[in-house]
Amino acid sequence: MNLKRPAPTLYDVAVAADVSTATVSRCMNFPDQVAKKTYYKVMAAIKELGYSPNFGAKAMAARRTNTIGAIIPTMENAMFARGLEAFQKELRLHGFTMLVASTSYRPDVEEEQIRSLVARGADALLLIGHEREADIYRFLETQGVPSLITWVFDEKITQPSVGFDNRVAMMEMAMKVIEFGHTRLGFISAITFQNDRAAARLDGIKDAMKSAALNTSDLSVIETNYGIDEGAKAFDSLMGNGPRPTAVLCGNDVLAVGALRRARELKIAVPQDVSIIGFDDIELAQVAYPSLTTVRVPHRDMGRRAGHILADHVKNGTPLKSLQLKTEIILRETLAPVKT
C-alpha cells in the first residue's frame, strides 16, 4: 500500500520562505529575476524541506520536458550500449535527459515503449532501424514527436537517419573476402525477420558474390539469435553438412566469437582451415584469439551526432537532417587467403 508522507511542494516552500509560489518557481528557473536576499531565503527553505520539483506537473505547465527518449533492442549488446552512452553524454551537454527503453527485439514491445516514452513527454525519440508499422510513424506524427533513425542509412527511406549503409558495408567486407580467394562462403546471420540491418547485411554479401560472378547458391546462410552459444551452434551446422565453406562471415562480432570458439573445440584451425569474419568491431573483436577481422562501425560517433542533431532540432528548430557515416574494414588475424 505504500503510505508515503506527501513530498513537499512548491507551496510548502513558499510558505516556509514566506513568499509566493511564483517567486519560488522563479528562483528555480530564472534566478536572476529575483532579489538576492529573497533567493537565499528561498533556497534555504528548499534545502530545509528537501524539496524537489514534480516533473509531471512541471512538464504539464511548461509544455516541454527536455527529455529525449531512446529505444533499443537490448542493452545486452555492447554496440548499443556504446552508442547510447555517447548519445547521452551529448544530450547532457545540451541540457537534455535521456530516457532509455529496450524491446528484446519485439516489435510489439517496441510500440509499447514508443507510446510510453511519448506519454512521458519525450520531446523527441531515437529509434534503431527504420522498419516498423506505418501506424507508428503516423502516431508520432499526430503526437508531434520528431524521431531520428539510427544504425541505418538508406537513401530510399524517408525518415531522417544517422547511420551507415549496412548493405554496402557488408558488401565491401565480402568483396575483400572474395579477393582473398574464397568462393564458398558461409553466413551466420542474425534473424532477418523484422530487422532491416540483418537483412541488408545478407543482401550485401549476395551483391558482392554477384559482382564477382560467384553463384549465390554457394552461400550457406544460417539465421540465429544473438549470443555466443548461438554463434557456436550455427558454426557447427555450417561445418557439418555438405561442402564446407572456406570463409564464414557473421552478422555481428558476438556470433563470430561463438564461431571462433567452436572452431577451436572442433580443432578447425582459424584462419588456416577457415576464415571467420565479424561485424561491429566491439572490444570482443580485438581480444578474441585469433583476433577478429571485422567491420568497424562508428557507434560512439553515431550516438554523439544523433544526440547533437536531435538536441539542435528540439531546442532551435533546426530541421532534422540525415547523415551517412562510414564503416571501415579492420583486417586482423581471422581472415587469410584460401588454402590452395
Added chain:
Amino acid sequence: MNLKRPAPTLYDVAVAADVSTATVSRCMNFPDQVAKKTYYKVMAAIKELGYSPNFGAKAMAARRTNTIGAIIPTMENAMFARGLEAFQKELRLHGFTMLVASTSYRPDVEEEQIRSLVARGADALLLIGHEREADIYRFLETQGVPSLITWVFDEKITQPSVGFDNRVAMMEMAMKVIEFGHTRLGFISAITFQNDRAAARLDGIKDAMKSAALNTSDLSVIETNYGIDEGAKAFDSLMGNGPRPTAVLCGNDVLAVGALRRARELKIAVPQDVSIIGFDDIELAQVAYPSLTTVRVPHRDMGRRAGHILADHVKNGTPLKSLQLKTEIILRETLAPVKT
C-alpha cells in the same frame, strides 16, 4: 521553437465520442465499469485521433507512476547491462516500467540522476553500492521513495540490499590462488575512491594473504579506470618494476582481459609464467584465450530478485528485505600452480 500541433487530449476524445472525460478515463482504466457500446465508441475515437494519455498529468492525478528507476555507473559494462535487463523483465511482469540513468561513476552525476528520477515520480529506486552522502538517503527519505541497494551485501550497512559480499568473494578467490602456491600477488583494481565494491575486493585479497600468513607488502596494487586498454597498461607496469608477481588478480574481467592481451604481446606465457584472474564472469571470460579463471557473480539473478522485491514492496507494501547471493569460483585456464 518546435511548434508542434498540440496532441489530442482526453477532452478531445470525449468530444469526438460524445461522452464525458470521466467516461473516457474509465474506458482506459476500468473497462468493465462501462457499457460495452460506449466502450467501443470511445475506443474508436481514441484510435481515430491517435490519442495517448499524458503521463505527467496521469501521475499527478493518480499519485503513482508504476515506474521504478535504476541508476548504474555505466551501461558500457556488460554486467550492469545484464543485471538491468533481468531487472526490467521482472518489473514488466509486475506491470512496472523501468527508467535507467547512468552516472559515469561520478557521485555528483548520481545525485543529479537520483533527483531527476524522483522528480519523474519513480515509485522506487535501484542503486548500485551503498556508499553515498547521507544527504541523499535523507532526501529519499523525505521524498518517501524507497530504495534498494544492489551489487553489494554487507551486514554492516543498514539499507536493504540484494547482492553478494564483495570482500568475501574476492577473499575466497585469493585463497584459491594462494593454494596454488602463489605468494607474490598483483592486483589490478578499479578505482577504489568512492566505490565500495572495488575497495571491498582489495580488502578481500589482503584478508586472504593475512590468513595465509603472507606479507601484504608482497601485494602490488594498481588502480585504474575501466577498460581493456587500461588493464593492459596496468599489467605492463605491474610486470615492469621490481619482483614480478606470479599471479595477477583483477577487479573485473575487462581489466583481466586487457592484462591477458598485454601478456601475449609481451610474450609472457599465461598461465605458465603468470596466472591472471578476473571477476564477474561476463561472456568475455570464457571467450578469452586462454579462458579466464574468474569469480561468477549472479548478475541476472540479482536483477531479477531486486525487481521482485521492489515491485512487491511498492504494490503490496511488503517490507524491503535484504538478500545475500552466492558467488562462485570458476576455474578455467589462466590459473595454474606457481612454477617451482
Added chain:
DNA sequence: TTGTATGCGTTATCAA
C-alpha cells in the same frame, strides 16, 4: 521585484 490567478491533462469523488 513580487504576487495573483489561470491553465496544463488526468483521476477520483460524488451525484444523477
Added chain:
DNA sequence: TTGATAACGCATACAA
C-alpha cells in the same frame, strides 16, 4: 452506467 467538478503541482501572463 454516466457526468460535473475538484484536486494534483507547477509555470506564466498580467497586475501591482
